[in-house]
Amino acid sequence: MSVKIDELNWRILQKLQSNARESFANIGRAIGLTAPAVGERVKKMEDLGVIKGYHAEVSHSLTGHQLQAIVTLRAFMGKLKPFLALVHTFDEVVNCYRITGNENIVMEVVLKDQFHLERFIDKLIQYGETRTNIVLSQVISNAPILKVKSDL
Structure with a gap:
């Protein structure tokens, strides 16, 4: 709506x-x-519901999360719903999207270090195949939503 x-x-x-x-x-x-x-x-x-809330933007690195990654999950047959029920309990996940395409899930995660990333992936592999991309820098963050122009 x-x-x-x-x-x-x-x-x-x-x-x-x-x-x-x-x-x-x-x-x-x-x-x-x-x-x-x-x-x-x-x-x-x-x-x-146009304004859904107000949030503080927190520095991940200054709170001890030196590593940020994008992790995708391609769920095994019958494992998507159990994963969706569990993903809310993972402290590492700051954003999670259910998507179309070859993968089912895209997660933005923040972690202490590469060892923390390894333990996180170990939790995921029972649900499907993962693919991980380490974030080097953030190019755009929380860009404002602008008025849609109807000049089509």
């Missing part, structure tokens, strides 16, 4: 995506609304 988002709400979303702690007063000054009007719009977008 798609929700109609007007131009002012897009401007509010743009501000919140760049700084979720920005005050409603500052957002209002930037887009020409009062703080209460911004607050009402934000509350409505929260209620509709």
Whole structure:
């Protein structure tokens, strides 16, 4: 289901995506609304599920996770559903997607070191074939979602 988002709400979303702690007063000054009007719009977008939450961006390396990897899983016959029930318990997984194609699952994981990665993969191999790519650097992180242009 798609929700109609007007131009002012897009401007509010743009501000919140760049700084979720920005005050409603500052957002209002930037887009020409009062703080209460911004607050009402934000509350409505929260209620509709457009705004799903607010998060702190944490440095993986400064919290002891020196290794970041993308791990794909091609599940063995009958092992996908048990894996989906279990993946939520893996502390290493920061994002997980069920996908189409040859693999079933793509996971972004953070780990202490290569030995931690080896132990993590050992947990996965009973569910299917894995493929691992070590992340060298992050090119884009949490890019804002922009208004879809309908000029097609």
